[in-house]
Amino acid sequence: MQTRSFPVLAAEDDPLVDALGVGLDRDAARVLAYLLLRADRDDVSSAAPRVAVRIGTDLGADPARDALATLVERDLVTTTTVDDASPGRPPKRWECAVARDVARTLVYEHHAAALLDRARTVAAALGDDAAVEGTPRDGAGVRESAVALNWRPNGFHAPLFLAAERGLYRDADLAVSFTAARGSGEALEWVRSGRCDVGIAGAATLCRALAADAAVVPVALLYQRTMTVLYTVRSVFDDPFTDLDQLAGRTVAMPSGSETAQLARLLLAQAGVLDAVEIVDSDGEERSALLDGTADVVTGMAADPPELEADGYTVDTVAVADRFPVPGPALVARADRLAADPAIVERFLVGTMHGLAVATGSPADAARAVARRSDSVVDAERRRFEVAREREAAADTARAHGWGWQSVDRWERLLTALRQADAGSGRA
Numbered sequence: 001m002q003t004r005s006f007p008v009l010a011a012e013d014d015p016l017v018d019a020l021g022v023g024l025d026r027d028a029a030r031v032l033a034y035l036l037l038r039a040d041r042d043d044v045s046s047a048a049p050r051v052a053v054r055i056g057t058d059l060g061a062d063p064a065r066d067a068l069a070t071l072v073e074r075d076l077v078t079t080t081t082v083d084d085a086s087p088g089r090p091p092k093r094w095e096c097a098v099a100r101d102v103a104r105t106l107v108y109e110h111h112a113a114a115l116l117d118r119a120r121t122v123a124a125a126l127g128d129d130a131a132v133e134g135t136p137r138d139g140a141g142v143r144e145s146a147v148a149l150n151w152r153p154n155g156f157h158a159p160l161f162l163a164a165e166r167g168l169y170r171d172a173d174l175a176v177s178f179t180a181a182r183g184s185g186e187a188l189e190w191v192r193s194g195r196c197d198v199g200i201a202g203a204a205t206l207c208r209a210l211a212a213d214a215a216v217v218p219v220a221l222l223y224q225r226t227m228t229v230l231y232t233v234r235s236v237f238d239d240p241f242t243d244l245d246q247l248a249g250r251t252v253a254m255p256s257g258s259e260t261a262q263l264a265r266l267l268l269a270q271a272g273v274l275d276a277v278e279i280v281d282s283d284g285e286e287r288s289a290l291l292d293g294t295a296d297v298v299t300g301m302a303a304d305p306p307e308l309e310a311d312g313y314t315v316d317t318v319a320v321a322d323r324f325p326v327p328g329p330a331l332v333a334r335a336d337r338l339a340a341d342p343a344i345v346e347r348f349l350v351g352t353m354h355g356l357a358v359a360t361g362s363p364a365d366a367a368r369a370v371a372r373r374s375d376s377v378v379d380a381e382r383r384r385f386e387v388a389r390e391r392e393a394a395a396d397t398a399r400a401h402g403w404g405w406q407s408v409d410r411w412e413r414l415l416t417a418l419r420q421a422d423a424g425s426g427r428a
Helices: 011-021 026-039 050-057 061-073 100-125 155-165 184-192 203-211 259-270 286-291 304-310 335-340 342-361 363-374 378-393 396-401 408-425
Strands: 077-081 092-096 143-149 174-180 198-201 216-221 228-233 251-254 278-281 297-301 315-319 330-334
Touching: 011 026, 011 100, 011 342, 026 050, 026 061, 026 077, 026 092, 026 100, 050 061, 050 092, 061 077, 061 092, 100 216, 100 335, 100 342, 100 408, 143 184, 143 342, 155 174, 155 342, 155 363, 155 378, 174 342, 184 198, 184 203, 184 216, 184 330, 198 203, 198 216, 203 216, 203 259, 203 330, 203 408, 216 335, 216 342, 228 259, 228 286, 228 304, 251 259, 251 286, 259 297, 259 408, 286 297, 286 304, 297 304, 304 315, 304 378, 330 335, 330 342, 335 342, 342 363, 363 378, 378 396
Parallel strands: 143 174, 143 198, 251 278, 251 297
Antiparallel strands: 077 092, 198 330, 216 330, 228 297, 228 315
């Protein structure tokens, strides 16, 4: 009998898998990481048989086969055969077609192109044909791009700022500037007017703009799921707050007209309790309204409850995305610009993916990049980013397609739900 041994992925290889997984499905990222690392070893052949790939990545037969097919299709992996003098067809082996130092960029460039194709599909489904027409401009040379943030710089924007600070946009031949808008609506207006090439906007605000025929297109999702939550401290209800029916007769504070307010109202309407609660405008002071007793429950972002918990409170949270599949904040562009000049958006996507990979591996550096632009507390911004990434890691869409992927069905469901909520409230 013979014994064969194969190198296998270990915990210390996770950063490489995570970085490649920004632009690949999780199985393909594991296989590509395995083959890249195998190519660095002197004790084994860089060309791996299928059994080695399966054992080395801990994948089943079908996932390994599909991952290899994906990587071969994208010219990242090549197929060879080995004549081992055994009868029958020579066995296949697979090895990387690219060097490790360029693999990540090639993955991101391919994924950026796929995201733009997906954006055109989404735009067509939502009725915006302008995004699929036009003749692309020559994209040669360093280009300039203005980006509208949906609020003041914070941990949720960390990948963008770290990419800019590390020169990762410049590496993609793009010079990026950031401008902080006061909310998603203003960011969308700056994109629509041409003041900015790319903007960040919440899903509900974007859907209302699309319903009003604003010629903007969601290009990619910065995060797969909205981070809007309803939360309270345990002393308000005595029992855990887990059911929206508990809100009947209670006061809910939210910033009027904001993305979080739109989603909170939608959630309350979906649960049939919108008319049973008193809604007050918190004017951005949700935590104060909760702690001083002005409100029983407040809206916020997923990173807000942990901050209260750090202060010693017991906090109960209901996440909007756990009750309704609302997409997270989207990167948006004007439809006609996307059609006529996709290169500038594609380069921004590539740089952002590099920033996301670096930020995920170095969250403290990412938080410091935010703090340098906002004078905020580094630990608080790190917590915001890490909460966002933890939620992203659990998103099936990101694991299956890579960062930023959009679902037409989720956009259509949200549009329908918002129309129904508007009709029920008498809103025009």
